[in-house]
Amino acid sequence: MADFETPEVKEYLEIPALKQGVMSHSKPFVSKEQFQEPLGFPGELVENWQQVAVDKLGELLKTNRGLRVFMDSCVKCGACTDKCHYFLGTSDPRNMPVARQDLLRGVYRRYHTLPGKLFPKLVGAMDLTEEVLDQWYSYFHQCSECRRCSVYCPYGIDTAEVTMATRDIMNAVGKGQKYSNEIIGKAFKIGNNLGLPEHALADTLEGLEEEVKEDTGVDVRYPLDEKGAEVLLVTPSADFFAEPHVDGLIGYGKVFHQAGISWTLSSHASEAANFGVFIGSMENMKRIAMRIREAALDLGVKRIVFGECGHAWRVAYSFLNTLAGPFDFLDPRYPVPQHICEVTYDLIQRGALTLDKSANDHRRVTFHDSCNVARASRMGDIPGGQFVIPREIIKAVCNHYYDMAPDTIGEATYCCGGGGGLLTDDLMELRVKGALPRMQALREVTEENGVTHLAAICAICKSQFSKVLPYYGFQMDQIVSVHQLVSDAIVMAPRQ
Amino acid sequence: MSFATVFFALLFYAATAILLIGVGMRIVQYARAPAPLKIPTTPAPTTRSGVALRMASEVVFFHSLFKANKWIWILGWAFHLGLLLVLLRHLRYFTEPVWTWVVLIQPFGIYAGFAMLAGLLGLWARRLFVERIRYISSPSDHLMLILLIAIAASGLAMKYIWHTDITAVKMYFLGLMRFEFHPLPTEPLLMVHLLLVALLMIIFPISKLLHAPGLFFSPTRNQADDSRERRHVTWVSAAEKPAAQTER
Numbered sequence: 001m002a003d004f005e006t007p008e009v010k011e012y013l014e015i016p017a018l019k020q021g022v023m024s025h026s027k028p029f030v031s032k033e034q035f036q037e038p039l040g041f042p043g044e045l046v047e048n049w050q051q052v053a054v055d056k057l058g059e060l061l062k063t064n065r066g067l068r069v070f071m072d073s074c075v076k077c078g079a080c081t082d083k084c085h086y087f088l089g090t091s092d093p094r095n096m097p098v099a100r101q102d103l104l105r106g107v108y109r110r111y112h113t114l115p116g117k118l119f120p121k122l123v124g125a126m127d128l129t130e131e132v133l134d135q136w137y138s139y140f141h142q143c144s145e146c147r148r149c150s151v152y153c154p155y156g157i158d159t160a161e162v163t164m165a166t167r168d169i170m171n172a173v174g175k176g177q178k179y180s181n182e183i184i185g186k187a188f189k190i191g192n193n194l195g196l197p198e199h200a201l202a203d204t205l206e207g208l209e210e211e212v213k214e215d216t217g218v219d220v221r222y223p224l225d226e227k228g229a230e231v232l233l234v235t236p237s238a239d240f241f242a243e244p245h246v247d248g249l250i251g252y253g254k255v256f257h258q259a260g261i262s263w264t265l266s267s268h269a270s271e272a273a274n275f276g277v278f279i280g281s282m283e284n285m286k287r288i289a290m291r292i293r294e295a296a297l298d299l300g301v302k303r304i305v306f307g308e309c310g311h312a313w314r315v316a317y318s319f320l321n322t323l324a325g326p327f328d329f330l331d332p333r334y335p336v337p338q339h340i341c342e343v344t345y346d347l348i349q350r351g352a353l354t355l356d357k358s359a360n361d362h363r364r365v366t367f368h369d370s371c372n373v374a375r376a377s378r379m380g381d382i383p384g385g386q387f388v389i390p391r392e393i394i395k396a397v398c399n400h401y402y403d404m405a406p407d408t409i410g411e412a413t414y415c416c417g418g419g420g421g422l423l424t425d426d427l428m429e430l431r432v433k434g435a436l437p438r439m440q441a442l443r444e445v446t447e448e449n450g451v452t453h454l455a456a457i458c459a460i461c462k463s464q465f466s467k468v469l470p471y472y473g474f475q476m477d478q479i480v481s482v483h484q485l486v487s488d489a490i491v492m493a494p495r496q
Numbered sequence: 497m498s499f500a501t502v503f504f505a506l507l508f509y510a511a512t513a514i515l516l517i518g519v520g521m522r523i524v525q526y527a528r529a530p531a532p533l534k535i536p537t538t539p540a541p542t543t544r545s546g547v548a549l550r551m552a553s554e555v556v557f558f559h560s561l562f563k564a565n566k567w568i569w570i571l572g573w574a575f576h577l578g579l580l581l582v583l584l585r586h587l588r589y590f591t592e593p594v595w596t597w598v599v600l601i602q603p604f605g606i607y608a609g610f611a612m613l614a615g616l617l618g619l620w621a622r623r624l625f626v627e628r629i630r631y632i633s634s635p636s637d638h639l640m641l642i643l644l645i646a647i648a649a650s651g652l653a654m655k656y657i658w659h660t661d662i663t664a665v666k667m668y669f670l671g672l673m674r675f676e677f678h679p680l681p682t683e684p685l686l687m688v689h690l691l692l693v694a695l696l697m698i699i700f701p702i703s704k705l706l707h708a709p710g711l712f713f714s715p716t717r718n719q720a721d722d723s724r725e726r727r728h729v730t731w732v733s734a735a736e737k738p739a740a741q742t743e744r
Binding site: 015017018061062063064065066068069070072073074075076077078079080081082083093096098099102113114115121122123124147150151152153154155156157158161282317318319321322325326335336337374375376377378382383384386387411 | 522525526529530531532533534535537538539540541542554558560561563564565568572619622623626627628629631632633634635636637639699702703704706707710711713714715716717721723724725727728729
């Protein structure tokens with residue numbers, strides 16, 4: 001099936017002995033002019049790329065406090081060295097967060113600090129050679145920007161920020177990543193990452209309505225571009241047809257239906273995902289985010305709700321107000337934006353949904369905290385609400401719920417292995433190996449508690465797990481959407 | 497006036513100036529660079545006072561490091577706490593009369609010297625023998641530990657083995673603070689101790705010692721998690737234009 005070996009899942013997760021350079025061959029396809037140009041990046045490696053890169057780094061240091069502080073502050077204490085799932089799964093020391101950062105920090109020191117200019121060898125400074133650029137391209141595409149290392153760093157150094165900055169620099173010199181940049185282009189041109197045009201979207205939603213009618217006998221609507229709806233739902237486009245994503249979308253519709261909330265999707269903003277964050281490009285991130293504002297204004301909605309998607313929720317929760325705000329035209333009684341889990345949780349708390357837990361009795365469920373939800377955003381009113389709310393929803397709709405080991409969930413959650421713009425077939429080896437820590441934890445609850453299903457609230461996690469679960473001896477359909485569980489348990493009696 | 501008296505006087509004036517101006521300039525750079533987006537590592541406090549508490553738990557207890565690795569935490573914490581007490585203990589060489597609380601902590605300052613040294617040796621052992629940490633170490637990372645170990649060891653050696661005329665040393669530094677030159681004792685160990693301390697002060701603003709001011713400016717730790725309630729705009733982006741014109 002592949003030219004690499006799936007890591008062995010042992011009794012405990014071990015910190016591997018270092019194997020230098022074993023992942024240096026791992027590189028995603030390089031972008032081409034046609035994908036670079038719409039994003040405002042050069043189509044191929046520019047002639048004076050070293051100078052452009054050094055200047056771009058200088059500019060980022062002046063405009064991004066985090067990067068500046070992170071470049072200076074690392075003391076090489078080693079706290080992060082055993083925290084990255086890609087290191088644990090590949091044994092390549094360059095996948096230790098500090099070693100990854102040092103690929104940029106070495107260049108920073110060489111060109112932007114006095115000791116690095118005078119005594120490069122002494123302080124680990126290095127010239128920006130073609131070889132270094134090559135290493136950048138390889139190892140900054142082996143970071144899923146999951147921020148697990150930043151939890152443990154005594155100075156809060158966030159490798160995700162360093163990865164984003166380096167990808168931004170690589171794009172500035174014309175060495176972009178095809179997967180992310182092609183997708184961003186589609187979001188600009190068509191409105192979603194999958195390139196699903198308006199009529200195809202309308203057909204899909206019509207199909208869903210028929211399917212739900214057949215299943216439940218109830219007319220649940222999946223509306224598109226309906227002016228005057230109360231809620232604009234922005235959801236990852238994978239929700240429109242991928243499995244198990246679409247079962248989640250069916251669930252959102254049922255929740256809105258039962259709660260009597262009018263809602264609509266938008267063909268202009270038919271995508272919650274924002275790959276601009278992955279490539280560290282404020283401009284592109286903002287362009288995508290603005291489509292949501294435009295759609296909300298155009299449709300005259302009162303609330304914006306996001307579907308199940310990890311990094312989309314980060315951009316929505318943490319950045320949307322900055323990028324596309326202020327949202328003073330929306331109903332001030334609701335937070336902007338809201339997560340679909342917050343909506344469902346509130347309805348459950350108020351007793352507004354009738355739920356039949358036994359509908360999920362054939363499942364024993366655990367929950368995978370998605371990295372961007374866990375460590376880069378929040379749900380509800382209290383810190384850590386992002387851990388409580390999805391679990392409370394699952395427990396309200398399932399009789400059998402079990403958590404994985406505490407050091408693999410919550411703020412310590414392991415990435416699925418496919419986040420941060422790495423969910424592409426040209427990085428399959430990395431994705432499979434990076435999933436090891438999560439698979440280890442899943443195996444434990446499978447053996448101890450007979451867990452049969454892994455629930456998630458992230459489109460990337462869901463796609464990644466359907467692909468890598470079989471490598472570890474699980475079934476691809478063991479991954480489910482949280483709102484798929486809701487969908488199965490919700491009692492759809494016709495409204496009185 | 498001996499050569500040593502003048503040399504160390506000039507050296508400490510220069511080192512103090514470099515330390516203060518260098519770190520000051522770095523802090524200005526950190527403060528002036530905008531933080532374009534809200535990036536606190538969550539779960540994060542939702543209020544400014546919550547952030548102050550989070551920051552205090554990082555500065556005082558190294559909370560994140562505690563979560564990461566108990567060995568590095570206990571060694572690093574012993575070193576830093578030891579260093580703090582040792583520095584406070586040294587205040588008696590710069591004050592006359594000596595403040596009461598400085599007198600009271602004198603005995604603890606001695607134990608702290610040993611704790612500091614033990615912590616440093618432990619950290620260096622990890623850097624030498626733990627494969628992952630050896631991999632990420634540059635020569636400067638080893639040298640920094642050697643420098644600190646040498647400072648601690650030479651200080652303790654003066655206390656316990658080769659004594660120096662500590663009253664004269666105090667006269668010397670009290671004098672420097674008033675721009676008066678008093679003779680400095682010339683025991684070799686004292687020369688070494690003072691030279692290394694001056695070196696540490698000089699490299700502070702251009703080395704990883706910047707982690708000290710850096711922590712306070714780290715956006716993942718010093719930002720409140722309130723992005724939905726409060727629109728985050730930096731002074732730079734605010735000066736440009738709002739992200740969106742407020743229609744209707």
